[in-house]
Amino acid sequence: MKFVDEAVIKVQAGDGGNGCISFRREKFIPFGGPDGGDGGFGGSVWLVADEGLNTLIDFRHQRSFKAQRGQNGMGSQMYGKGGEDTMVRVPIGTVVTNVDTDEIIGDLTQHGQRLLVAQGGKGGLGNIHFKSSVNRAPRKSTPGTPGDVRELKLELKLLADVGLLGFPNAGKSTFIRAVSAATPRVADYPFTTLHPNLGVVSLGTDQSFVIADIPGLIEGAADGAGLGIQFLRHVSRTSLLLHLVDIAPIDGADPVEQVRAIEQELAKFDPELLERPRWLVLNKADVLPEDERQKVAEDIVARLGWTQPWFLVSAIARDNTMAVCQQVQRFFEAQREARRESADEMPANDVRLRGDA
Template sequence: MRFIDEAKIQVEGGRGGNGCVSFRREKYVPRGGPDGGDGGKGGDVILEATERKQTLLDFRYRRLYRAERGRHGQGKAKHGRGGKDLVLHVPVGTLAKDVETGEVLADLNRPGMRWVAARGGRGGRGNARFVTSTRQAPRYAEEGEEGETREMQLELKLLADVGLVGLPNAGKSTLIAAVSAARPKIADYPFTTLIPNLGVVHYGDAPPFVMADIPGLIEGAHEGAGLGIRFLKHIERTKVLVHLVDASALSPTDPLAPYRAIERELESYSDTLGEKDRIVALNKMDLVTEEARREDLLAAYRTTGHPVVAVSALTRRGLPDLLKALVRLLRDEEADAL
């Protein structure tokens, strides 16, 4: 299945049915009064979040969605049936935005959450509605109203507790595969990950949490360089970040350079990402053979002010320490939210 996280669609509520012009016609009532029924209301277009969908792929092949129109009124005071609502199922985490202004119209971030995207038009009143003391036989009725029309941008932001960030080839895919059941493509070259990957992580008796791996970032990502810019939005909702650094590729003279480069991209993209709590994980430490070198790297990264953990996603060394630190940080985030 292709991962599609953006789609532009147009939705139209159903038009209301027309009111009816009718008069009673009975054997012994030669001049019966008006009995035209009302038209039915047009159906609404409704977005509903569901866990059964993980992509907006369906909306790439069809742009216009129109709810059913209301039926017309009939004689003998028969009102027209209302049009059926059109329910569009979207993945949990979908944003609906106004195409022109970018305003967020709805944030469907819980399963079963609904939002009326376009309301159906009101049905027209039949001529029986227009009888007055001076107008006993009105020969007109209302037409049904047009439904609302809206053009909007659907944007999917994955819901995860922990987001993995770092340069391409830092080992994010290997890490998420090591701590969860996720099976992303893994290879020893940049941009192996082309779509976000989600994995559910279990550690001890702590509640399971969801980890998201996005394509690696490069310098200038917030301006569109590389692949990561398209997917940074998927970690905006995360509670904490894991900044993964390839310890085996760090310069002896400036080991913090790759860390600073990624942090600049996060802060440039949004204040929200720059302010999130994070853990720095020095990955591939099994390839750093000198003990003194390992200690120097840990000391350098402790100056960032964030917790630092030495790991090897490939050999799984240090992963329990990383998971323990994540569980502690997530508990602190939940406590602060109460």
């Protein structure tokens, strides 16, 4: 299935039903009072996160969603039936923005989470509400209010633990094939990956994490060059970034300059991304003689002034790739332990308040 991570849709809630003008007419009661009922509420439009979806491609075919109108009020004080809500399923990780105001309405991050995007209109009042001591037979009612109409932009951000960064052809797709069951297309030309790929790395019982192969970035990506910011946003949810670098690019490019270029694009897009844990993975070690690999890798690390963990691997030969994954697993286990300790140290009343919220 083709990956689509952006869509614009129109949602329209149902209008409220109109109030009714009616009078009680029964045998022996020829001049009964008003008994017009209220109109029903219009249906609303909701977005619902569904773990069974992983792309927004369905919105290429259907872009408009409308909820049911409320029924008009009736005589004998009968209220109109409310309109049925419309549920629109979207993938987990969908960010919803109002196109007109550019305001983020919500972020759906859990299966079953619902987001109200268009409120149904209120039902109008029947003439029973307008009876008074001076007007015993009111011929007045109110119409239902219109439902909300909005144009929404849907953006899908991948929910992955680890994001792979790097220039096109750095070996990211080969790496994800080596460590998971994912099978992205691999070839020796830039932009082999045109859509993000997800892979689950399993290291044993209850030891797994999700890794995302983000399409290669180039200079100017944050300004829209190449595949641009379409894919930069996918790294924003990841807890750890693995920065893959071709240790000996065939075009003679300097790996250090390539790392710096990616760092500049991250800083332009979101400076906080540079503060996120980012490990250096020097790939394609197999292209160098065995006795030179370590020396070349250490030279790159020294020129970068790299202080975070780094690894020398050959993804195509699967050399040292699982060692990287084991370190990643330890990183997440340490994070979970730190969160548990933080929760244990929290005062009892804070825990209770958070639970109530």
